[in-house]
Amino acid sequence: MREDPQAGPAGRSPTVADVLALPVLAGGDPRVVTGEESVDRPVRWVHITELTDPASFLKGGELVLTTGMPLPGDPAGIRRYVDELADVGAAALVIELVRRYHRPPDALVQACAARGLPLVALAKDVNFLEVTQVVHTLILGHQADAMRRTQRVHEAFTALTLRGAGPEEVLRAAAEMTGRTVVLENLVHRALVCEPGAAQASLTDWERRSRTTPGTDRAGPSGSEGWLVAPVEYQGERWGRVVMLADGPSGTAATNRGFGPEDVTVLERTAMALTIARLTGPTPWERTAHRNALRDLAExxxxxxxxxxxxxxxxxxxxxxxxxxxxxxxxxxxxxxxxxxxxxxxxxxxxxxxxxxxxxxxxxxxxxxxxxxxxxxxxxxxxxxxxxxxxxxxxxxxxxxxxxxxxxxxxxxxxxxxxxxxxxxxxxxxxxxxxxxxxxxGLRRLLFALRDDPRVQDYAERQLGPLLDHDARHGTGLVATLRGYLDAAGNKTAAARSAGLSRETVYQRLHTIERLLERDLESGEQRTELHVALQALDALRTHPHTGRDR
Incomplete structure (x- = not known):
């Protein structure tokens, strides 16, 4: 999904770092004193306070702005103040060093560091009211964008379900929406579908990695690799699960980015679409996975x-x-x-x-x-x-x-x-x-395999055409006589005995064959050529799909 450089990554609230980079706060020369490792916390609201107990008015995720005027004078009071903010889940504490303090009090720095609460010092005067207006507008606009994107996700998966999309198409849509690698696996941890196709290497050592990632009852993160997983059901029972990997394919925007609410929404809708597809699809997905893998290997x-x-x-x-x-x-x-x-x-x-x-x-x-x-x-x-x-x-x-x-x-x-x-x-x-x-x-099978080659057809016709035409016009059996003679390796007596004819009759027929074909049947090479032609004729007279004579 598209990134907004001002609002932070698409699908999530702006972070403390995003807000500090806004011109309205950047003008105050902000400096992160403690908790620099936590400035990726989302900011869900901005709260201006000069109370000694502001936590009672907070719900979590707020950027707290203060001039420092209400801070207790004793270290114990400051610790209590910070503990209350940390306990309620404030995103960060921003103190303006203009009126009461010109540097953050040591007790405040120590208390914030102990609780991992980001403490931001502003060296210059900042209009707190303007900060709240800008950030709240940003947050509300972002929430509206997120709602529109979520609606588009629902519409996209509804369309996929209504047209009976298979698992490959469903996972491909999820991968395109999130920029992530998405995998469908069954209960025995066989990875049946991986999208995008360019991310097949993500399946390396799949079974071991999957078995060390516990299942979940609903879409949520799991395992040491931080996968996002959701169960897929079939007829009321768990069939498998769909997995969204923490890192996207190399070079995508998803790489090294945590999961957000939209990722969860996409995975939930993916699991739902797969459950419906499993109920309506005529072919077990394992069979489809085997088919696709075999075709890719063969080709x-x-x-x-x-x-x-x-x-x-x-x-x-x-x-x-x-x-x-x-x-x-x-x-x-x-x-x-x-x-x-x-x-x-x-x-x-x-x-x-x-x-x-x-x-x-x-x-x-x-x-x-x-x-x-x-x-x-x-x-x-x-x-x-x-x-x-x-x-x-x-x-x-x-x-x-x-x-x-x-x-x-x-x-x-x-x-x-x-x-x-x-x-x-x-x-x-x-x-x-x-x-x-x-x-x-052997020769017979080789010619059968080449039966559709015009060169084989031309060869058989050149060698035997006059004899075939003569049999067709006169009702004779010269081709059969030639076959018996060649099968007897040129032994006229054996050929006559096999055909139930007199030797004189066979001699006469062989003479006619030599005349019609302009061949010398005493030549071993020419007999071989005619024998190959007869084998080709047999292949041409065999139905290509059944292997039986026409």
Whole structure:
């Protein structure tokens, strides 16, 4: 929120230091004699007094102005005078050194120092009435501004709630209003959302720091770091909390600034909006947090490796001393993707696997598995794959090679995606394995992955087009004869036996094929070229989404 250099920081009353800097008081050459460390106290009113017991007329937060005329003459009386001001919570005592005193009495200095009450001496005459008018106008104007800003906060969060804003948008609004880092966490201290996104490094060592910050029943400060926290409820029970960090992101006005009433208001409205969003939102926020984290890792959208480590660790996944395996689960077209995602997450959680699980596309669930470096990764991938197939029967599971650190996770996801591109549904697997990996990609799968490339299509057409056209016009089966001949490695007798034809018939057909294609089937190189073309033709005739022939 905007700062007012004359009224002090937005959202709070002017302080003793702010008031002393005003021209109406600065002209009196003010000097802070005691309590300099407390001049950041807010000033809520100004009170002129020449009474020996002014505290009975105060409520706390007043800047007390006096000429010193009523001060008791004995040290005990001065101590009593100061004690009463300190007990009632006066902001500061300002004494004009013109009429009775030309320097502050030692007893007054000692008493104020003992109670930590700021004592300000004015070396020159000051019009106290003018001081009260200026400061009161300032305070009342500031209060009116604060009321208007509070009204805008309420209106903003009401609009967010009415349009069904999710937790990311709600926290982003709170962060923008206050210039603070705002975090949403659940009951087990997993940080699900952090705004602004540039402040992800604030999540470093999050669980430990959060566990040392006690919960509160309402918005208020807590913990050694001075966080402002507020509970978030779901169906009448506490679900988690929203946290506003004491320091804003580097370079913002919030850095090294204490919380004010407007910060509390913003956090209260944030918690309320989150509670309503939790009741109306269809997707558990944990799932959304996992989805967003997985997508950012897979697409390398983090600002820095430190941000990635902090965010992953805040979600409960080890970021150090671990190997990571990217797994893609492609679901059948008729699968309930949200249910499959939830079931897979629950099954992995029940086994104690450390993983992030989330939808990466409408038919693809991504999993990032974190393993101890000594653990055989294929065994862990097999357990995960079987859990995925239990959660979504008919799914295809593809696995990337392990990544030794988070910085390499995107590569593992890319590799898993390439395996998925080369894997049609129903592709055979080696015995004892339920997932596909890079080593499974042979010629057939490579051509399947490249089936949409015009160069592959052109190659198949150039090699086999005349034969396909002849079969289409005359109803012959020359392509099938060529396939059987090549599958028999050029053995005409074996090809004839396999097709149930006489050798003479096969010889005649092969001769026709050579003539139509202008190829020499006795050439090993040309047979290889035609074999590749047939594999490409098979890939082109396979439906890209089901892996079955058209």
């Amino acid at each position: 390398q959208r983090h600002r820095s490796p430190a941000d990635a480590r902090a965010r992953v660790a805040a979600l409960g996944l080890p970021a150090e001393d671990a190997r990571f395996v990217a797994v893609l689960v492609d679901l059948p077209p008729d699968a309930d993707t949200t249910d499959a995602e939830a079931r897979l997450s629950e099954e992995l959680g029940a086994t104690g696997a450390r993983a992030l699980v989330g939808l990466l596309s409408p038919v693809r669930v991504g999993v990032l598995l974190a393993l101890r470096p000594s653990l055989p990764w294929r065994e862990a991938a097999e357990r995960l794959s079987r859990a995925a197939l239990d959660a979504a029967p008919g799914a295809t599971v593809c696995v990337g090679a392990p990544a030794d650190g988070l910085a390499d996770v995107a590569r593992s996801f890319r590799e898993a995606a390439r395996v998925a591109e080369a894997t049609g549904r129903g592709c055979l697997l080696p015995p004892g394995r339920s997932f596909h990996e890079r080593s499974d990609i």
